[in-house]
Amino acid sequence: MKIYWIHAQAPLRVLALVKHLGIEAELVRIDPVTGGLHTPEYKAINPNKKAPTLVDGEIVLFESAAIMAHLCIKAGSDMWPTENxxxxxxxxxxxxxxxxxxxxxxxxxxxxxxxxxxxxxxxxxxxxxxxxxxxxxxxxxxxxxxxxxxxxxxxxxxxxxxxxxxxxxxxxxxxxxxxxxxxxxxxxxxxxxxxxxxxxxxxxxxxxx
Ligand SMILES: N[C@@H](CCC(=O)N[C@@H](CS)C(=O)NCC(=O)O)C(=O)O
Incomplete structure (x- = not known):
């Protein structure tokens, strides 16, 4: 699983969750100043040209809230409730x-x-x-x-x-x-x-x- 991030608040939520839940992921830092969000490879996974983006096998997600829900489901964490x-x-x-x-x-x-x-x-x-x-x-x-x-x-x-x-x-x-x-x-x-x-x-x- 890869998570692409920049040093900003939406990725911050996801990185905090990854650390808090002890999730194994490759955390790939992008430099937005040198155009890292605008490369053809990155636009293919996030056409918004924003971070974060998660790639987990076939699953490609942008939007930090959806990414956090995905991570909680994978980790079995009730920080995204699925029972109640x-x-x-x-x-x-x-x-x-x-x-x-x-x-x-x-x-x-x-x-x-x-x-x-x-x-x-x-x-x-x-x-x-x-x-x-x-x-x-x-x-x-x-x-x-x-x-x-x-x-x-x-x-x-x-x-x-x-x-x-x-x-x-x-x-x-x-x-x-x-x-x-x-x-x-x-x-x-x-x-x-x-x-x-x-x-x-x-x-x-x-x-x-
Ligand atoms: N609603 C999106 C917001 C994504 C977003 O706006 N990310 C900002 C960082 S907080 C970004 O990538 N900005 C770079 C840019 O606009 O060039 C989410 O929650 O993931």
């Missing part, structure tokens, strides 16, 4: 909310403050951040209320929903995401940091494709 289908629905709700609402809410902070720095793309555009605040606060309020009295987003335990929701938000301090008044979000993020594979998701010995 109501739990699966609950996890699915937060995975879809993440893509539809949370990513657009926190993504501008992540891109301007973290992605640009990681890939030498110039300084953050503060006007983007100013315009993003209202939407970020709107959805942070939703997540904070949901997390009141909870350590995890769904099913009362760690699931792939936490890894999806947390992968941009984990940078909230460096990225100036306005979470100061959302104590349940920051407590939940601090809790995730106690998980060794989440704290350090990146592979130690990686191969650059």
């Amino acid at each position: 289908l109501e739990e699966q629905v609950e996890v699915l709700r937060w995975l879809t909310w993440n893509e539809g609402h949370w990513t657009p809410a926190v993504g501008p902070y992540y891109v301007e403050k973290i992605v640009k720095k990681t890939f030498n793309m110039g300084p953050p555009d503060v006007t983007v951040l100013e315009k993003s605040e209202k939407n970020c606060l709107k959805y942070a309020k939703v997540l904070d209320a949901h997390l009141a009295g909870k350590d995890f987003a769904a099913a009362g335990r760690l699931t792939v929903a936490d890894f999806s929701l947390g992968s941009m938000a984990r940078y909230w301090k460096e990225a100036d995401m306005p979470f100061e008044n959302f104590p349940n979000i920051t407590r939940w993020l601090d809790g995730l940091e106690q998980i060794p594979a989440w704290k350090n998701p990146w592979p130690a010995d990686e191969k650059v494709a």
